[in-house]
Amino acid sequence: MNQHQIIKQKLLDLCPSGVRTDFSGSTVRFGYGDDLSPETTAQVKELLQEWIPWKKGPFSFFDIEIDSEWRSDLKWDRITAHMPSLSQASVADIGCNNAYYMFRMLEHGPKKVTGYDPVEKYDCQFEWMQHLYGKPWPLEFKKEGVESIGAGAEGQELFDVIFCLGILYHRKNPLQTLERMRAALRPGGYLVIDCQGIAGNSKSEVLFPHGKYAGAKGFWFLPSKGSLESWVLRSGFREISTFFSEKLSPSEQRATAWAPHYQLGDMLSKDGLCTIEGYPAPWRHYLVCRR
Numbered sequence: 574m575n576q577h578q579i580i581k582q583k584l585l586d587l588c589p590s591g592v593r594t595d596f597s598g599s600t601v602r603f604g605y606g607d608d609l610s611p612e613t614t615a616q617v618k619e620l621l622q623e624w625i626p627w628k629k630g631p632f633s634f635f636d637i638e639i640d641s642e643w644r645s646d647l648k649w650d651r652i653t654a655h656m657p658s659l660s661q662a663s664v665a666d667i668g669c670n671n672a673y674y675m676f677r678m679l680e681h682g683p684k685k686v687t688g689y690d691p692v693e694k695y696d697c698q699f700e701w702m703q704h705l706y707g708k709p710w711p712l713e714f715k716k717e718g719v720e721s722i723g724a725g726a727e728g729q730e731l732f733d734v735i736f737c738l739g740i741l742y743h744r745k746n747p748l749q750t751l752e753r754m755r756a757a758l759r760p761g762g763y764l765v766i767d768c769q770g771i772a773g774n775s776k777s778e779v780l781f782p783h784g785k786y787a788g789a790k791g792f793w794f795l796p797s798k799g800s801l802e803s804w805v806l807r808s809g810f811r812e813i814s815t816f817f818s819e820k821l822s823p824s825e826q827r828a829t830a831w832a833p834h835y836q837l838g839d840m841l842s843k844d845g846l847c848t849i850e851g852y853p854a855p856w857r858h859y860l861v862c863r864r
């Protein structure tokens with residue numbers, strides 16, 4: 574067993590199944606303090622600390638409050654007003670991380686939500702949360718990347734709605750990723766995108782950082798709003814509607830006790846206009862479009 578599987582197994586052994594949950598607010602809740610003895614709560618907290626950094630959230634497990642690096646609730650609040658109906662929909666969440674958004678989607682009555690993320694840690698976290706929930710739910714975690722959707726394999730499911738949040742700028746070939754998602758959508762289906770980028774509406778401006786960007790690795794192409802719309806258009810999508818395009822605030826991505834290693838505010842110039850490498854400061858563009 575690897576480190577994550579060991580943590581998961583210890584949590585499975587310590588925690589009851591079928592606990593009370595609440596997915597209706599900013600904090601995704603599993604269990605309450607009175608479900609566990611104080612000794613068990615302390616053990617669970619220590620195990621959850623081994624999973625630091627918690628990048629997405631907030632979560633609460635048995636009243637252990639996990640304030641994550643990202644305020645994922647802010648992103649979800651922006652999206653819900655503009656996303657298509659998820660009622661009885663077959664949904665995919667690409668790069669779902671610890672499934673924070675999948676739990677929030679449950680409130681909207683989907684038929685099924687499939688999360689894709691190739692990282693072992695998130696697979697283990699999901700399995701533990703499934704144990705806590707303890708009943709059938711329309712959620713599935715696939716420890717696979719975006720590469721495994723839209724390949725046209727016989728019998729492969731076509732989704733009504735795909736969420737691609739925080740993914741495209743981490744892809745070496747964002748257009749290929751868009752085409753893959755288009756192929757995995759039913760005709761008329763919806764793609765919801767949140768993409769980090771740069772300010773401006775130019776249709777031809779994309780930042781390609783030489784190395785790190787805002788102190789972090791894995792950034793390839795950061796588009797302006799207009800360039801992101803061009804990518805989406807040229808990948809065959811229609812009815813493109815950008816509903817949010819604003820500067821990323823350091824209050825949305827900051828260091829906390831549960832994610833102490835990185836904070837956007839330390840990676841920007843004093844006036845907040847540039848990254849420490851001298852690149853334009855990050856913006857976020859959100860859009861919805863249809864196949």
Ligand SMILES: C[S@@+](CC[C@H](N)C(=O)[O-])C[C@H]1O[C@@H](n2cnc3c(N)ncnc32)[C@H](O)[C@@H]1O
Pocket residue numbers: 629643645667668669670671689690691692717718719720737738739740743
């Ligand atoms: C910046 S995070 C975004 C997480 C979440 N969607 C959000 O918006 O907060 C990128 C996620 O993509 C996942 N990832 C890494 N490689 C991937 C791949 N090949 N396909 C899909 N997701 C991948 C990472 O594990 C991580 O959870």
